[in-house]
Amino acid sequence: MQPVAPRERWLVLDVLRGFALFGVLLGNLFALYSGRWLTEVGVDPPRHLDGLDAAAQWFMWLVVDGRAQTLLTFLFGLGFAMQLVRADARGEPVLGLYIRRLVVLFAVGALHVTLLWWGDVTWGYAIAGFGLLPLRRATTRTQLSVVVACFAGVIAIHSIPGSHAALIDWLFGADSFHRINVATAAAMHGTSHVALARAQIAQGVMWTLGGSGAYFLWLLARFVIGYIAGIGKWFERDGAAHLALFRRMLVIGAALTACSVASMIAARSGAFRAFHPEWLGTVLQVVGEAGLIAQTGMYVAIVVLLLQRTRWRRWLGVLAPLGRMPLTTYIMQSVICTALYYGWGFDLPMPGEAATLAIAAVIFTAQVAFAHAWLAAFRFGPLEWVWRSLVYLERPAMRVATPSSSAAR
16 A cells, blocks of 8 residues: 555545644634633633624534534545545554554654643544444445434433533543643743643543534544545545535535524524423424534535536636645644744734635645645645654655656656
8 A cells, every 4th residue: 555646546535634724723713722611611701792803603503513624524534435445445454543643643643632731622532433333344234324423422412411521520530621622721921931832731631522522423423424425426526426426515505504594693693592491492402413514515515516527626626735735734723723822933913804714714824835835845834744654664765856857767
């Protein structure tokens, strides 16, 4: 097994990764890097929003939150399926390589949490990724049953009052949820790297275990959906062979998204306050989970269908270099954003909601430019090269071959 060569890559997957990474930056900068999450957990007082800031908040709720991570987890499962398909075609085993990938991914996540930022997702991906192994030879019906069971588990766990707090108190001691949040807030704005590392490890563990394990079921469900798409070769030839499927996905996704968005607007506007039976919260959770999947599927279908048009293919292709170096892009976002808002960097105050979106757009534009410049000279992003060296146990050539060097060989 070897790394995927540039000529074997599908543009649609690189574009989707780039698209997802923009959503990840928006969500993380908006809620986490900037410290806005401290209001949600009760450490900082709530703020009244109006005008552009209120519009930015609604944009995040209705368009971004949860969708970018759903897309990334979908692509994770898809990647595992593509590995299996290639390995089967070559008659090669893939199990050992996949396990090594998960171990390396967990190590990357642990370092990310300790050295930079507690909100890392990669170590959670590594843990949940082991759940794909028993399903790699299962039938599609069995895999879909696992997806449904995972969603049911998420809803069931979230419906148990106090389960998350009880788990966190068992791990870290009484009143640990508030205490860890306060300690993390203080460490974010302090200058001690040791205090920050300790706080971030505790916060990272608490965040990853959010919902008493529901997070791992949430991830696994999306992994399996991506796995099904990969085994079905939905994106072969950039989706051109399955356009009817993506058109149906667009129509059904738009209909379900409309229902989900309407219910979210009603709930957040207080329409259910006067009528709130016990079962309504569960119904809203089911609608919300279905809406996340449907809206993400709608985004995927839009990208695939637009890529069939030459002009849109050229425009959307601008995002492809980010999709070729997703790990570098993701960690770079942490470096930039913690440097802006943490005590070891500029320690800037939290910007307004609309300003946060503008800052994210500037950072992402710079990342696009960097990715284009880097991949003009190198075959991999810097962290992707390290990743491949550790996973494949050999150091791949880094520089792009020039005509003169190719002739020399």
